[in-house]
Amino acid sequence: MLNAQETKLVKDTIPALRQHGEHISTVFYKTMLRDHPDLHNYFNNVNMHTGKQPRALTSLILAFASNIINISELTPKLERVAQKHASLNIQPEQYEIVGRYLLRAFSAVLGPSMTPDVKLAWTKAYWVMAKMLTGREAHIYREFEAWKAWRKFMIYDKKNETIGGSIVSFTLKPVDGKALPTFLPGQYITVRITVPGMKYAQLRQYSLSDAPSPDHYRITVKRDQGTNWDYLSPRDDMTVSSAASSASDSSIGSVQPCRPGIVSNSLIDEFHEGDTLELTHPSGSFHLNPNVDTSMPLVLISAGVCVAPLMSILNTVVERRITRPVSWIQASRHDAPFQAHVEKIAKKHPNMRTKFFKSRLSDSDVLSYTSTFDNDFLSLTAEDLYLSNRMTEYYVCGPEKFMIQASNHLQRYGVQPERVQFEIFSVGSFEMAHD
Numbered sequence: 001m002l003n004a005q006e007t008k009l010v011k012d013t014i015p016a017l018r019q020h021g022e023h024i025s026t027v028f029y030k031t032m033l034r035d036h037p038d039l040h041n042y043f044n045n046v047n048m049h050t051g052k053q054p055r056a057l058t059s060l061i062l063a064f065a066s067n068i069i070n071i072s073e074l075t076p077k078l079e080r081v082a083q084k085h086a087s088l089n090i091q092p093e094q095y096e097i098v099g100r101y102l103l104r105a106f107s108a109v110l111g112p113s114m115t116p117d118v119k120l121a122w123t124k125a126y127w128v129m130a131k132m133l134t135g136r137e138a139h140i141y142r143e144f145e146a147w148k149a150w151r152k153f154m155i156y157d158k159k160n161e162t163i164g165g166s167i168v169s170f171t172l173k174p175v176d177g178k179a180l181p182t183f184l185p186g187q188y189i190t191v192r193i194t195v196p197g198m199k200y201a202q203l204r205q206y207s208l209s210d211a212p213s214p215d216h217y218r219i220t221v222k223r224d225q226g227t228n229w230d231y232l233s234p235r236d237d238m239t240v241s242s243a244a245s246s247a248s249d250s251s252i253g254s255v256q257p258c259r260p261g262i263v264s265n266s267l268i269d270e271f272h273e274g275d276t277l278e279l280t281h282p283s284g285s286f287h288l289n290p291n292v293d294t295s296m297p298l299v300l301i302s303a304g305v306c307v308a309p310l311m312s313i314l315n316t317v318v319e320r321r322i323t324r325p326v327s328w329i330q331a332s333r334h335d336a337p338f339q340a341h342v343e344k345i346a347k348k349h350p351n352m353r354t355k356f357f358k359s360r361l362s363d364s365d366v367l368s369y370t371s372t373f374d375n376d377f378l379s380l381t382a383e384d385l386y387l388s389n390r391m392t393e394y395y396v397c398g399p400e401k402f403m404i405q406a407s408n409h410l411q412r413y414g415v416q417p418e419r420v421q422f423e424i425f426s427v428g429s430f431e432m433a434h435d
């Protein structure tokens with residue numbers, strides 16, 4: 001632990017580091033990946049390119065330093081990171097590399113203010129945090145038991161969940177034929193594939209979208225249309241043309257840009273029944289609480305493909321004949337994935353209510369889509385949200401703006417934040433985005 005003097009040195013430098021957060025992120029990742037290019041096999045290049053990942057890491061370190069006396073406040077954030085790291089198979093020895101480059105980036109920003117004492121204090125602070133993460137990750141890896149790192153799965157079934165085929169479910173069976181571990185409904189796996197033209201392995205998380213089963217898992221993937229893609233800024237992990245693949249590293253990235261939505265489009269267009277891909281063990285901190293009183297109502301709120309983890313929760317509740325009252329609230333732009341399935345369940349279960357909100361806006365009108373939900377939310381009744389029961393649990397998954405609106409409405413209705421769980425299909429937790 002840090003002594004009082006070290007804590008003060010760390011805290012005194014936080015404002016300067018916060019002010020130059022972007023610079024730290026750029027220096028840190030650029031130099032680390034330049035010297036350790038194998039780490040490209042772990043990091044999602046899009047999140048690096050857009051700065052989301054560096055920002056998430058730096059903001060957590062600074063939040064940690066600000067809360068150094070009261071670290072327990074950060075537990076949910078650390079848990080999300082440890083679960084994500086475990087899903088990516090991050091190992092303790094890699095913390096040494098990350099720490100070295102992060103502290104160098106701090107020095108670059110602080111200049112002469114990074115005295116030997118300040119550096120020592122920050123090194124200690126980094127390792128307090130690293131130890132907390134590696135300790136928790138070691139525990140998670142022990143729970144994974146025999147399934148370490150990557151396991152091969154075969155695509156057993158591939159099914160369109162929407163008329164246009166923009167959302168597709170994959171039923172996956174392990175090639176080794178051994179029983180699959182159970183998971184907590186709401187959790188995700190990481191998929192690893194190689195994409196022609198890309199130098200490094202591509203890793204992405206996908207929520208498990210069905211109840212646990214010992215012989216298969218199901219994921220549901222949305223084709224990313226790449227509406228945010230900056231066509232003028234090719235990424236540094238691309239070797240798109242054959243000329244580029246034989247060229248020197250400095251030419252990589254100067255060739256034609258790769259198409260957007262690398263993994264989702266590859267999975268949907270190029271992976272067929274019988275093909276194989278690799279997965280890590282299920283993990284994640286967004287999940288159905290397995291130890292609660294089954295009379296507590298459950299409110300499941302989703303938008304678009306973010307219905308996937310909630311589908312797993314609902315199917316599990318139904319399969320286990322849990323008698324909790326359930327309210328299903330689903331927003332979608334066109335046809336809602338799984339709507340017919342959910343309606344069939346609702347018909348058989350008198351204690352289940354459903355609301356489907358459809359927006360008639362075009363694909364490109366993503367921002368207005370969110371404001372539509374704001375109005376839809378106002379049309380929900382106290383019964384739809386089980387507001388009279390102080391024990392109701394809420395699970396929300398959707399685009400960030402959608403979740404902000406859902407969160408604001410729930411707060412306005414007096415729902416305590418600890419009863420609401422959010423899942424974000426990106427880096428950085430929803431809570432982090434609102435600090």
Ligand SMILES: Cc1cc2nc3c(=O)[nH]c(=O)nc-3n(C[C@H](O)[C@H](O)[C@H](O)COP(=O)(O)OP(=O)(O)OC[C@H]3O[C@@H](n4cnc5c(N)ncnc54)[C@H](O)[C@@H]3O)c2cc1C
Pocket residue numbers: 044046049050188204205206207208220221222223224225226227228229230233234235260261262263264265284305308309424425426427
């Ligand atoms: C916990 C978790 C669970 C998830 N569950 C699901 C799920 O169940 N189903 C699902 O479909 N997805 C899920 N996701 C999202 C998924 O992991 C992928 O992020 C998603 O499929 C997009 O990946 P991609 O490779 O297709 O797109 P990427 O190639 O990673 O691109 C992502 C976005 O960035 C844009 N982009 C690309 N390059 C640039 C650039 N240079 N500058 C600016 N923008 C750029 C793209 O246009 C695209 O819109 C989940 C994510 C998390 C973290």
Ligand code: HEM
Pocket residue numbers: 039042043044045047048053056057060061080081084085088090091094095096098126129130133426427428429
């Ligand atoms: C104290 C040290 C570290 C901190 C504070 C930290 C913090 C974070 C945070 C905040 C995220 C985003 C999590 C989310 O999705 O919400 C993240 C993701 C990630 N971290 Fe770490 N991390 C640390 C060490 C490491 C190490 C040692 C590695 C190994 C190389 C690593 C690799 C990754 C990867 C690959 C991701 C996912 C990136 C993506 O999907 O874009 N991290 N980390």
